[in-house]
Each structure stands twice: as C-alpha cells, then as structure tokens.
Amino acid sequence: xxxHKIMVIDDEKIxxxxxxxxxEQEGYVVETFLNAExxxxxxxxxxxxxxxxxxxxxGIDGMEVLKNVKALYPGTQVIMITAFANLDAAIEALRRxxxxxxxxxxxxxxxxxxxxxxxxxxx
Amino acid sequence: MxxxxxxxxxxxxxxxxxxxxxxxxxxxxxLFRQVLDDNNKALEIITDMGDTLGGDYLFDIQYVRRSxxxxxxxxxxxxxxxxxxxxxxxxxxxxxxLNIDDGIRHVIDETVIAAKDLxxxxxxxxxxxxxxxxxKNYNLAEIRNALKLNVPDAFAVTTRAFDAFMGHNRIFEQIxxxxxxxxxxxxxxxxxxxxxxxxEMPPELHRAIDKAVKKIKSxxxxxxxxxxxxxxxxEDGEFSFAGQFETVLSVPLETAAVEKAYRKVLASLFSEKxxxxxxxxxxxxxxxxxxxxxxxxxxxxxxxxxxxxxxQGNRDTLIINATWGLGTSIVEGxxxxxxxxxxxHGDREIVEARIGRKSSMAIGREDGGVMTIATPDEKSxxxxxDPGRVAELARLALLIEKHxxxxxxxxxxxxxxxxxxILQARPLRQASDDTRMGVASAVAPDxxxxxxxxxxxxxxxxxxxxxxxxKNINELDSVPxxxxxxxxHDSSHFVRVMTEVSAIITDTGTPTSHMAALCRExxxxxxxxxGNATHLLAHGQExxxxxxxxxxxxxxGQVRQVMERARxxxxxxxxLSEFRKKRYLLRYIAPLxxxxxxxxxFIPQACKTMHDVLRFIHEKSVAELIExxxxxxxxxxxxxxxxxxxxxxxxxxxxxxHNPLHADHVIAEQVSSLPLRALINGMTRPGIWRxxxxxxxxxxxxxxxxxxxxxxSDSGSRVESNMAVIxxxxxxISLKFGYHFIIVDCFCSENTRNNHIYFRFTGxxxxxxxxxxxxxxxxxxxxxxxFNIKTKGDLIVARLANISxxxxxxxxxxLGRLISFTRQLDAVxxxxxxxxxxxxxxxxxxxxx
Numbered sequence: 001x002x003x004h005k006i007m008v009i010d011d012e013k014i015x016x017x018x019x020x021x022x023x024e025q026e027g028y029v030v031e032t033f034l035n036a037e038x039x040x041x042x043x044x045x046x047x048x049x050x051x052x053x054x055x056x057x058x059g060i061d062g063m064e065v066l067k068n069v070k071a072l073y074p075g076t077q078v079i080m081i082t083a084f085a086n087l088d089a090a091i092e093a094l095r096r097x098x099x100x101x102x103x104x105x106x107x108x109x110x111x112x113x114x115x116x117x118x119x120x121x122x123x
Numbered sequence: 124m125x126x127x128x129x130x131x132x133x134x135x136x137x138x139x140x141x142x143x144x145x146x147x148x149x150x151x152x153x154l155f156r157q158v159l160d161d162n163n164k165a166l167e168i169i170t171d172m173g174d175t176l177g178g179d180y181l182f183d184i185q186y187v188r189r190s191x192x193x194x195x196x197x198x199x200x201x202x203x204x205x206x207x208x209x210x211x212x213x214x215x216x217x218x219x220x221l222n223i224d225d226g227i228r229h230v231i232d233e234t235v236i237a238a239k240d241l242x243x244x245x246x247x248x249x250x251x252x253x254x255x256x257x258x259k260n261y262n263l264a265e266i267r268n269a270l271k272l273n274v275p276d277a278f279a280v281t282t283r284a285f286d287a288f289m290g291h292n293r294i295f296e297q298i299x300x301x302x303x304x305x306x307x308x309x310x311x312x313x314x315x316x317x318x319x320x321x322x323e324m325p326p327e328l329h330r331a332i333d334k335a336v337k338k339i340k341s342x343x344x345x346x347x348x349x350x351x352x353x354x355x356x357x358e359d360g361e362f363s364f365a366g367q368f369e370t371v372l373s374v375p376l377e378t379a380a381v382e383k384a385y386r387k388v389l390a391s392l393f394s395e396k397x398x399x400x401x402x403x404x405x406x407x408x409x410x411x412x413x414x415x416x417x418x419x420x421x422x423x424x425x426x427x428x429x430x431x432x433x434x435q436g437n438r439d440t441l442i443i444n445a446t447w448g449l450g451t452s453i454v455e456g457x458x459x460x461x462x463x464x465x466x467x468h469g470d471r472e473i474v475e476a477r478i479g480r481k482s483s484m485a486i487g488r489e490d491g492g493v494m495t496i497a498t499p500d501e502k503s504x505x506x507x508x509d510p511g512r513v514a515e516l517a518r519l520a521l522l523i524e525k526h527x528x529x530x531x532x533x534x535x536x537x538x539x540x541x542x543x544x545i546l547q548a549r550p551l552r553q554a555s556d557d558t559r560m561g562v563a564s565a566v567a568p569d570x571x572x573x574x575x576x577x578x579x580x581x582x583x584x585x586x587x588x589x590x591x592x593x594k595n596i597n598e599l600d601s602v603p604x605x606x607x608x609x610x611x612h613d614s615s616h617f618v619r620v621m622t623e624v625s626a627i628i629t630d631t632g633t634p635t636s637h638m639a640a641l642c643r644e645x646x647x648x649x650x651x652x653x654g655n656a657t658h659l660l661a662h663g664q665e666x667x668x669x670x671x672x673x674x675x676x677x678x679x680g681q682v683r684q685v686m687e688r689a690r691x692x693x694x695x696x697x698x699l700s701e702f703r704k705k706r707y708l709l710r711y712i713a714p715l716x717x718x719x720x721x722x723x724x725f726i727p728q729a730c731k732t733m734h735d736v737l738r739f740i741h742e743k744s745v746a747e748l749i750e751x752x753x754x755x756x757x758x759x760x761x762x763x764x765x766x767x768x769x770x771x772x773x774x775x776x777x778x779x780x781h782n783p784l785h786a787d788h789v790i791a792e793q794v795s796s797l798p799l800r801a802l803i804n805g806m807t808r809p810g811i812w813r814x815x816x817x818x819x820x821x822x823x824x825x826x827x828x829x830x831x832x833x834x835x836s837d838s839g840s841r842v843e844s845n846m847a848v849i850x851x852x853x854x855x856i857s858l859k860f861g862y863h864f865i866i867v868d869c870f871c872s873e874n875t876r877n878n879h880i881y882f883r884f885t886g887x888x889x890x891x892x893x894x895x896x897x898x899x900x901x902x903x904x905x906x907x908x909x910f911n912i913k914t915k916g917d918l919i920v921a922r923l924a925n926i927s928x929x930x931x932x933x934x935x936x937x938l939g940r941l942i943s944f945t946r947q948l949d950a951v952x953x954x955x956x957x958x959x960x961x962x963x964x965x966x967x968x969x970x971x972x
Contacts (some may be wrong), residue, residue, distance in 0.1 A: 012183040014701035019181055021699060083185040105175045105182035109672075 004119055005046070008032045009039045009065060010054040010081070015104075017020050019052060020110045022113070040068050047073050050099075052111070055082035057090055063089070066096050076116035081106050082100035130738075149208060149776040151751055154208040158744045159870075159877045161201030162737050166635040166876070168194040169734060173643050173713050176706045178696035179583075179672065187231060187705055194223060194712070198733055205740045213739075216727035220736050227711045227733075233704070241284040241331040244338070245277045255281045256288040257414035259502070262527070262548050268359075270526055270793060273544045275419040276342055278335045280356065280385060282412035284328050288389065292322035300408055307408055315393040324382050332385070339419060340376045348417045349374040350488060351384035353391065354414045368392065368413070372451065373420055373487035381417060388415050393886040409699075419684045420487060421544045423505045426450035426536035427460065430551055431524040438915055439604050440464050440474055443516055447498055448484035450534060450546075461507050478506050479826030489813040515543060519645030523548050524622060528766045561790050570682040573666065576674035578628070581639040586626035586648045587667040587681045589662045595906040607666060612909035612926060613638040615718045621645040626668045628677075633875050636712045636925045640715050640734055721896050721920060745879055749868045752855030754847040760846070762788040765803060767812040767943070769858070771845045773799075779849030796849035798869035798880075799933040802856065805939020811970045812943040862888040862944050867938060871931035878926050880908070882935060885918040889949040896952035897945055903962035904941060908934050944970055 001028045004026045016032030023030045031048075033039035036057060043051075051069050055062035066078045070113040077099035082089065089103045099121070172190050175182050200266040202220055206213075228234075245255060248264035256264070256279040267274035289295060298311045324332070339347070353368035369391035371384035392413050427445035433512060446460040459479040466472050484498045508516070516535060524531045527550065592608040593599065596616060602608055604623045613632030617624075618641050627642060632651030642649040648670045660666065660677070668675065669684040678685065696702050712733045717725060718743040730736045734737065760772040761780075773780065773789065779796035780789055791807070794800045806812070847856040852872045858865040863886040871878050884901055887894035894917045901919055902912050910921040944965055952958065964970070 010183070014699070014705060015181050015183055017699045017701050018178075018696060021696060045392075081181065083183055103187050105180040107180055109179065111181065 003027065003029050004049040005029045006115065007029070007039060007043070007048040007051045008053075009034075009036055009051070009057070011035055011057045012054075015054065016080075018108070019111070023112070024113060026115075028115075036062075036065050039096055040065065040092075040111075043069065048076060049122065050077050050079065050115050052079045052081065052115075055080050055086065056084075063092060063096070066093060066098055070097060075122050077121060079111070079114055079118065081111075126501075139470060148751060148774075149850075150202055152748070152776055152850060152853065154204055154371045155744055155748050156877075157204045158201055158208055158740060158960040161197055161204055162741055163635070163874065163876055165177045165194055165197035165201060165733070165737055168197060169640070169713055170635045173640075173709060176709055177643075178702070182705070184231070184705070184842045186251075187708065191231060191708070192228060196237045198736060201737065201740055204278065205744060213727050213743065216730070216736065216739060219730045220733075222318065222731060223711055223730070227708060230708045230711065231705075237281075241281055241287065241328050243279050243281060243333045244335070245274065245279070248279070255283060255414065257282070257416075258549065259352070259354035259547060260414055260416045261354075263416070263418070263545065265526070266523060266545050266548060266844075268278075270522055273524070273542055275421055275544055275546070276339055276347075277416060277418040278339070278896060280328075280332065280415040280417065280885065282414050284331070285412050286390065287325045287328050288319075288386075291316060291325040291328075294318050294322070295409060302529035306563070312393045316390045319390040319393065321384055323388060329378070332381055335417070336376055336378050336381055339417075343376075343419060345376065348376060349381060349384075350380065350416075350418045350420050351388055352416050353388050354416045355392075355411065372449070374417075375490070385415055389413055397562055405605060410462065418546070421536040421538050421546070421724050422487070423449050424539050425512075426534075426546075427507075429520050429533045429535060430530070431520045431907075432551065433532065437466055441467055441517055441520055443513060444483060446479070446481050447502055447507055448486050450494060450536060451493060453483045463508065463513050465513055465517045467517065467521060471514040473510055473513055476506060478504065481502065481507065488717060512537065512543075519543065519545065530622075568592045570667070570685070571679040572676060573679050574653065574656065574659055574675070574677040576676070577633045578650035578656075578675055579632075580670055580672060580675060581627075581634045581649035581651055581674060582642045582647055583670050584626075584646065584648035585667070585685055587665070587686060587914070588625040590662060590666055591624075591800075592662040594659055594662065596909060596911065607668060609660055610909075612923070612930075613651050613655050614909065614911065615641060615715065616911060618640070618718055621647060624669075628653050628660075628668070630655055630657050631875075631927060632925060633932055635876060637715050637718070637734075637738065640713055640716075644715065673744075683774060719911070721911060721922070722739065725785045745868065745870075745881065749855060749881060752857075752868065763794070763803075763847070764788055764790050766791075766807050769803075769806065769845060770855070771847050771858070773847045773849060776853075778849050778851030781852070796851055796854050797928065797932060798846075798852070798854035798867075798871050799847055799849050799856065800934035802854065802869075802939040802942075805936040805941075805942045808940055808943070808970075810939055813947055831899060858942065862886050865942055867935075867942075869901065869935060871926075871928045871935075873928060875927045876925055877933050878928065879922065879924040880910075880926070880931060880938070882938060883919070885943075887949045889915065893949040893952050896955065896958050897949040899958045900948060900952070900965070901941065901945060904937075904965055907966055908937060940970070941965065 006023055008016050008030060009032075011034055012014050016034065019095050020030045020032050031042065033042070036053070038061060040060070051065065053062045053065045060084070066080065066117045068074050069078050078080065079100045079102070080093050080098050081102045081104055083104050093101050102111065126385050132705065168190060172194070174180070174189070175186065197379045197419060198220065201215060206217070217403065243643040245260070245264040245267050248261065248268065253261045260279040263274050263277065264279070266272050294315055298307075298315045300307055309586045339349070350370060351374050352370040355368060369388045371387055374380050374384045379524050390555050392411055393408075425445055425447060427443060428449050429443045431441050440773055443463040443465060444460045445463070460480055461479050461481070462477040463473050464475040464623065465523055481498050483495050485493050485495050488494050513914050518532060519535075520533055523533060523545070527548070530551040531548050533545060536544050538544065538545055586607065588605045588607045589603070591602050593602065593608060593610040596614060599616060599619055602620045602624060607622045607626045607628065608617065608620065609631045613629040613636050615637040617627060621641060622645070625645065626648040628649070630653055633639065634651060636651070639649065639651060648668055650670055665680050666677040667680065667685050669685050671679070710732070714732050715734045715738060716731050717735045717738045725739065725742065726740060730739055760774050763771045763773045765771070776818065778794050779799065781795045782793055791803055832948070845858045847854055853870045854867070856867045863884065866881070866883040868881040869879065882897070882905065885958050887897060898914055898919050900916060902914060904922045905912055908923065912921045914921065926934070952961065958969045
C-alpha cells in the first residue's frame with residue numbers, strides 16, 4: 001500500500017470527515033483542517049503530496065492556499081472544491097496550476113480518481 | 124381556522140356548481156397536470172438528495188440548504204395547485220406540510236426542539252419525541268404503543284432534564300474542552316465525572332422525578348425496582364453506544380436512589396471509554412445530550428438477547444441467546460448461555476440448540492444492585508427455553524423487525540408467570556450490511572454476464588440469490604427469502620417483501636417511483652426499466668447482481684470475486700456523526716409511509732414525510748379528476764359510433780378528437796385520445812362483444828329485479844348514458860351495461876411517472892355468487908397485468924401507476940377486451956372451476972365461452 005499524504009482543508013467538518021474516511025480506505029494518510037491557517041503552518045513542517053482545499057473559507061481562502069502550496073512545494077498538487085460553480089475562480093485557479101477544480105457535491109469516486117492522476121503526475 | 128376552512132369549502136362548492144361544463148373541466152385538467160409537474164420536480168429533488176446524502180458524495184451544508192429550499196418550493200407549488208384543484212377540501216394537509224417543514228428546519232439549523240417535559244411516561248410518548256428521549260426510550264415506547272407488546276412500566280428523563288442538570292451545576296463552564304475538537308484530557312473527564320456524581324438536582328427536576336417514582340410505585344404496588352439506563356441523544360437509535368454508558372440495575376423505588384442512579388448514568392458520558400467512542404464517530408462532547416430511561420425491572424426467570432437475523436446475514440434464521448435469571452451476563456458477553464437458531468418461517472422450529480453450562484446466573488439484590496450466584500445444578504445444564512417459548516420470541520422479533528424495517532437486536536425477559544417482556548430493541552448492525560451497501564467495483568472476467576448496463580440504477584450494492592419471476596402481484600407472499608425479485612412492473616407493494624429479498628429488478632419503472640424510494644430506504648440493490656429481465660432471466664436461476672452508479676451487471680451464478688470485493692471496499696460513512704446528522708434530514712423527506720391508497724389510512728395526518736405529502740396529493744388529484752369527470756359534465760357531448768352498441772357519448776376537453784366537424788357524432792377513427800383509442804380497440808375486437816342473449820335463471824332474474832327496474836333494456840337507446848371525457852392523453856370513461864358499472868380513468872403521457880390507470884367494476888344482474896365469480900376472473904386477469912386490486916362485495920377497484928405510455932396503451936387494449944369479454948360473463952360462471960378457466964382463456968387470447 002502506498003502511504004501518500006493528503007491534506008484536506010474545508011471549514012465544514014463533514015467534508016473533512018467524509019474525505020478522510022474514504023481516502024484512508026485507499027491507503028492514503030490523511031490530515032484534515034477546518035481552516036487554512038493551521039493547515040499552512042503544518043505544511044511548513046512537512047510536505048504533503050496532494051492538498052484538497054475548499055475555495056471559499058473565512059480568513060485565508062482556497063486561492064491563497066494554492067499560492068502558498070505552490071510556493072512551498074511546486075510539485076504538490078492542489079485540488080480545489082467549491083460550493084458554487086464559479087467560472088472566474090476556476091480560471092484563476094487553472095492559471096495558478098490547480099490540478100482539478102470540482103463543484104460540490106463532489107463525487108468521491110471522481111475525487112479519488114483525480115488524486116490518483118495527481119500522484120501519477122508527480123511520479 | 125376550522126370555521127374559515129368551512130366557509131372556504133362552502134364557497135368552493137358553490138363555485139363548483141357553477142363550473143360544470145367541459146370547458147371548466149378543461150381548466151381542472153390543466154390544474155391536474157400542473158400538480159403532476161410540480162410533484163415530479165419535487166420527487167426529482169428528493170431522489171437527488173437521497174443520492175447525494177447516500178455516502179458517495181462530499182457535500183456541505185450549502186448543498187443541503189439549497190436542495191431543501193428547492194424541494195420546499197416544489198412541494199409548496201404542488202400543494203397550492205392541489206388546493207385549487209380540490210377546492211381546499213384538505214386543509215389539514217397544509218398543516219401537516221408545515222409540521223414536517225418545521226422538523227426539517229430544526230435538523231438543518233441543528234436547533235433542538237425543546238422538550239416540553241423533564242419526564243415523560245412511555246404511554247405518553249408520541250412520534251415527535253425521538254430527539255428528546257433518545258433512541259432507546261423511543262423504540263421501547265413505540266413497541267409498547269404501536270405494537271402493543273409487553274414492555275415494563277417506564278418513564279424517560281428527557282434531554283431537557285439533562286440541560287437543566289448540566290446548567291444548574293455549571294458543568295461545561297468548569298471543565299476544559301478544547302475548541303479545535305482535539306480530545307478532552309483525562310483529568311477534565313475525571314473532573315466532569317466527579318462534578319456530575321456530586322451535582323445537585325435542579326428543584327424542578329427533583330419534583331418531576333419524585334412524582335414519576337411515586338406514580339410507578341403506586342402502579343406496581345411498591346413491589347418493584349428500576350433499571351436506570353442511558354438513552355443517548357442518537358436520534359435514530361442506530362448508534363446506541365451499546366455498552367458505553369452506565370446502566371444501574373435494581374434501583375429501589377425511592378427518589379434519592381433514582382436520582383443517584385440518574386447522576387451515575389449521566390456521569391458515564393464523561394468516561395474515557397465513551398469519549399474514545401465518541402471521538403471515533405466524530406461526536407463533540409458538548410453536542411451530546413443524554414436522556415435516561417427508568418424501566419421497571421422484570422423479575423426474570425429467564426432472559427436474553429435475540430438477533431432477528433443471524434450475524435452472517437442469513438435472513439432465514441434468527442438466533443436467541445438465553446440464560447436463567449437476569450440477562451446481564453449475556454449482554455456483557457458471557458458465552459456459556461444457551462443458543463438457539465430458529466427458522467423464521469412456518470412453525471418457527473429450532474434448527475439448532477446449543478445448551479450452555481450457564482454456570483452462574485445474575486439476580487437482583489434486595490437492597491439494589493445485582494449479584495451473581497452459582498446456578499443450581501438441576502438448572503445449569505437444562506435448556507432455559509422450551510420450543511413454545513422460542514417460537515413465541517421469534518414471533519415477537521418478526522413483528523418488531525417488520526415495524527422498524529430493519530433487522531433487530533432485542534433484549535427480552537420472561538417473568539415468573541411466563542409473560543414475555545421486551546426490554547430493548549435497536550437496529551442490528553450486521554455483517555451483511557456491507558454487501559448490501561457496498562460501493563462495489565469488481566471485475567469478474569471469468570463470470571458469464573447475463574445482462575450489462577441495462578436499466579436505471581435505484582440503489583447500489585451487490586447481491587446474489589435465486590431469481591423469482593413475479594407474474595402476478597398475488598404471488599408476492601410466495602417470494603422466498605434471499606430471492607432476487609424480478610417483475611414486469613415496479614410496485615410499492617413490494618414493500619411487503621423488502622426485508623426478505625436480496626435485490627429487485629423490474630422491466631419497467633422509474634428511479635423516482637415510490638418503490639424506488641422504498642428500495643433506497645431498505646438499501647436493497649435495485650434496478651428498474653431493465654427491459655426484458657423477466658424474459659432473459661429464468662425463474663429459479665442463481666444470479667449475482669452488481670449495481671453501481673454507472674450501471675448494473677448481472678452475472679450467472681454466485682460470483683465470489685464480486686461479492687468479496689463489495690465487502691472489503693465498503694466505506695462506513697454512516698459511522699460519521701456529522702454525516703448521520705445531515706442524512707437524518709432524509710427521514711423527514713424520503714421514506715414513504717402512505718404506501719397503499721386502497722388500504723392504508725390515506726389521510727393528511729398520516730403523512731410523515733414530504734414524500735407522503737406528494738403521494739397524498741397525487742392520489743387525491745386523480746380521485747378529484749375521476750369524480751369531476753363523473754359528475755356534471757354533459758355539455759358539448761358527441762355520440763361515438765362504434766361497431767358495437769356501446770352507446771358512448773364523448774366530451775373532448777382538448778385534442779381528444781380530430782376533424783370533429785360540427786356533426787353530433789364521430790367515428791372511432793376520429794378519436795385521437797390515446798387512452799380512449801386503445802380502450803375501444805380492445806372493446807371492438809371482433810368476437811369478444813357477445814350480442815346473443817344470455818339466459819338468466821330464476822334466481823338471477825329475481826336478484827336483478829330486486830335491484831333495478833330496467834333489466835330488459837340492455838340494447839337500444841338506454842346506453843346513451845355511457846360517457847367519455849377525453850383529451851389527447853387522458854380519458855375518463857364511465858360505462859353502464861345492464862346491471863354493472865365500469866369506470867376507467869387513465870392518463871398516459873410521455874412521462875411514465877405521471878401515468879395511471881384506474882379501473883372500477885361493480886354490480887351485475889346475476890346472484891351474488893356468480894357476480895363474485897366474475898370479479899374473481901377480473902381480479903385474476905388484472906393481477907396478471909400488475910394492477911393493485913381491492914375487492915369488496917361486488918366492487919373491484921384496481922389501479923396501476925408509473926407505467927410508460929406504450930405499456931399503458933397495451934394494458935388499456937386488454938382492459939377494453941376485458942370489458943367486452945366480461946359483459947355477460949357472470950351468467951355463465953356456473954362453478955368456481957370456471958373462474959380459472961375463463962381467466963386463463965382470456966390471457967391466452969381465447970374469448971369464446
């Protein structure tokens with residue numbers, strides 16, 4: 001089993017909880033955060049292979065997370081999820097080399113497939 | 124309110140009297156269609172919510188809010204149009220809708236409906252109390268009140284009492300609970316524990332408990348003690364924290380002792396053991412509200428635990444653990460108790476009995492508490508239950524399982540007089556859940572695929588079993604456990620076997636049907652609209668069905684790879700507290716309780732969910748349409764000339780006739796109403812309409828004379844009263860032939876979900892025996908076409924819904940034939956054997972006597 005590290009940031013507990021449970025089933029090591037600040041602090045300590053982040057959050061938003069992750073670890077892939085289909089945000093995120101952009105609700109199977117592709121990209 | 128409703132009613136009635144032309148019926152009809160459209164929109168949202176909250180999607184509260192706002196709007200629209208359609212005749216429906224809405228909003232906003240009382244006796248528990256008395260109390264009260272089974276006298280101490288106690292003693296203010304959700308320290312837990320044990324009872328809670336204790340005391344004449352146990356705030360009782368919280372047994376009936384036990388149970392919320400459990404399931408300690416049950420102890424001669432299916436998921440057998448005395452040793456996992464495996468069918472005989480040594484037994488102590496003693500020798504190796512008792516327990520278990528629609532884990536006790544008491548019932552989490560719920564994605568390259576990607580997915584999962592091809596709805600009772608039910612049409616009647624079948628496949632149907640909703644609720648792998656499964660699969664054939672969002676695959680035989688992959692890949696989302704909290708919402712939305720309009724109590728007050736409200740609206744809209752079409756629409760009728768003397772007058776409310784010219788009669792070719800055309804095609808099929816006189820015997824003649832004056836006029840001008848109100852997609856046809864009356868009401872549009880056929884047949888000239896034989900022939904034939912049938916005396920009412928236009932036309936053609944075929948059939952049905960013969964002949968296309 002691989003033990004790639006995945007970080008999930010979403011200000012709603014249920015999203016992190018569900019993502020953690022289903023991604024752990026795939027053998028990933030998953031850490032969840034309810035807001036970006038402690039998540040970015042954690043990233044300073046350790047590299048994660050994939051970061052899944054909500055777009056709209058209080059304080060630091062998903063776009064900031066994306067910028068920060070890319071600055072720290074250019075190879076780490078970021079997947080952004082958002083409650084509303086937001087074209088402008090999607091374009092902006094793509095410009096900043098986001099790996100994937102999903103509107104919620106996100107089909108878990110698709111998220112898993114996207115993570116798999118993200119890891120293949122790094123390999 | 125009632126007065127206002129009354130006035131509105133009167134006004135509507137007046138208006139109704141005024142509106143009695145074909146034109147106003149057209150208006151009514153467009154309202155009817157509007158209601159159907161609203162309903163469909165709402166049902167689609169319900170289906171989408173069911174899917175999204177099913178565990179396959181990451182969703183957030185925004186999704187929940189948005190979807191519910193859409194659903195609310197759709198149901199509200201439907202209700203508004205329905206009120207206009209039915210002239211405000213069901214004012215209670217809006218109240219019910221508002222109540223359900225209120226419940227849903229509380230779930231979404233995570234606000235708790237404040238419990239009214241601190242203490243509530245089980246006999247006073249109503250359906251809306253789950254949240255404030257906890258699952259354990261609620262289930263037991265339900266078993267007492269709804270199933271009328273023996274449950275010990277008991278009262279619940281509500282979550283409001285919990286809040287009062289915690290607030291009064293300022294518990295949460297005094298302990299450290301980290302804000303970020305990390306575990307509470309052992310020291311803090313210990314502190315909370317101590318604070319609660321030594322806390323002061325708030326005065327009003329003390330008075331309430333005191334009063335309840337005295338009431339129990341007077342009812343059991345002072346000769347009893349209580350079991351005080353947790354009923355933690357898990358609303359559906361699914362996660363009952365089995366064994367995590369304290370239970371205090373044999374508590375003397377004294378207020379101080381009960382209060383002490385109450386505090387002990389509350390304090391166990393803060394034990395290290397339970398906090399780990401809570402953390403695993405994602406609970407926040409501050410969210411937990413503990414209700415407590417105070418239940419009179421049964422002076423048990425024998426007691427134990429029962430699983431209504433065995434742990435391996437075998438649904439044919441149930442298992443009973445039993446021991447002498449109190450059941451505490453079994454609950455705590457002592458293993459030398461007796462174990463009976465019992466057949467759930469027939470006489471419920473014991474399949475296997477393993478008599479344990481039962482070396483020790485638990486009994487209540489005089490001064491409270493429980494003590495364990497050595498089992499007397501003469502008892503220890505003897506079976507603690509006789510076969511009669513085993514069968515009795517099995518019977519009760521099946522009742523409870525049926526009521527709660529899930530396999531059950533039941534604690535029971537038998538007292539010295541031989542009375543069986545139910546002490547607890549909760550959903551059984553069985554191993555086979557995994558295979559039923561699994562997100563399966565396995566490939567089985569060697570397995571022979573019988574069908575692939577056919578049909579519409581209703582519920583994902585994997586199942587294996589023998590095919591049971593249901594030809595006639597009347598055969599439903601003979602569907603064996605574990606079978607894969609394969610049928611031509613879907614039907615909400617399948618609910619009767621949903622705890623038993625392993626999967627359902629239907630040739631026709633939609634994923635938003637009532638049956639589909641039930642399948643999701645029961646988590647039965649299901650596909651509908653699979654085309655010709657009833658032909659491709661053979662009765663008795665063993666198959667494995669794998670249903671995924673992408674489609675379904677049916678393999679020949681038992682395919683182990685598929686079954687095993689399903690087991691290991693399942694993710695138990697429902698172990699997450701946040702997930703369950705959101706999913707709980709569906710309880711108020713998706714389940715269907717008003718299953719059978721012909722039998723169930725079909726009143727607004729019986730609606731418990733949004734789905735029920737929609738179902739009620741649909742059924743009553745159809746009824747309204749039929750009723751209105753039957754009465755008061757006469758103007759603008761033209762005569763329909765047919766090759767048979769059926770004497771039908773037609774009123775076209777839009778698109779039902781072409782080239783109507785200005786003549787006062789039309790011919791069959793001018794009928795463009797799909798349902799009427801199909802029906803008359805059948806009716807006029809050569810050789811079915813008998814025109815020769817059928818001789819009536821003296822009894823028949825007398826019997827007819829007693830009821831109606833115009834026996835001799837079965838031909839000629841009298842039949843002009845036959846009437847059809849039609850549009851392109853609708854027909855309401857009322858026929859009177861001699862002494863029997865027929866109503867056919869049908870809507871057959873592009874949208875399968877909207878379509879229905881209603882058929883009603885009553886009366887006849889012959890004596891009751893012959894008339895009822897004719898009804899049997901009709902019931903037999905209609906059953907074959909999938910109709911849901913109700914008969915009473917010489918009346919038969921049959922309905923079929925959720926069928927495609929093509930299917931509806933085929934069925935109407937058959938109905939037309941049936942109408943002509945049975946016109947004088949009663950007179951020739953001289954014995955009961957004739958019933959089967961004529962029904963068979965009809966189905967085989969043989970119409971001559």
